[in-house]
Amino acid sequence: MNTKAIYAACLFAALNICTLSARAEGNVQAQTYTYGTHLDIQKVLSMTEDAGPDCGVVNAHMTYLDSAGHQQALDYSKFSDHCSDGN
Structure with missing residues (x-):
C-alpha cells in the first residue's frame, strides 16, 4: 500500500470518529x-x-462546554431581556 492511501485512510477514520462524538454530544x-x-x-x-x-x-x-470539553445544557429561570433597568 502506498503512503498516500495510508494517509487518506487515517484521515477518513479520524473524521468518522469526530463525527460520531459530535452526534453523541448533540443529544445532551x-x-x-x-x-x-x-x-x-x-x-x-x-x-x-x-x-x-x-x-x-x-x-x-x-x-455550553464544560472544562473537559463536553457539551452540556442547562434550563433555568431568569428575568426577561425586555425588563428595563430598575424593574
Missing part, C-alpha cells in the same frame, strides 16, 4: 438549575429564552 439531556447546582462552564455556546413582550420571569436555556 438538559439539566434543570436549582440553587446550589455546581456549574462547570468553560465556554457558552448559545443562550435562548422564551419569547414574551413583557418584563417578568421567563424560562431560558443555555448550551
Whole structure:
C-alpha cells in the first residue's frame, strides 16, 4: 500500500470518529438549575429564552462546554431581556 492511501485512510477514520462524538454530544439531556447546582462552564455556546413582550420571569436555556470539553445544557429561570433597568 502506498503512503498516500495510508494517509487518506487515517484521515477518513479520524473524521468518522469526530463525527460520531459530535452526534453523541448533540443529544445532551438538559439539566434543570436549582440553587446550589455546581456549574462547570468553560465556554457558552448559545443562550435562548422564551419569547414574551413583557418584563417578568421567563424560562431560558443555555448550551455550553464544560472544562473537559463536553457539551452540556442547562434550563433555568431568569428575568426577561425586555425588563428595563430598575424593574
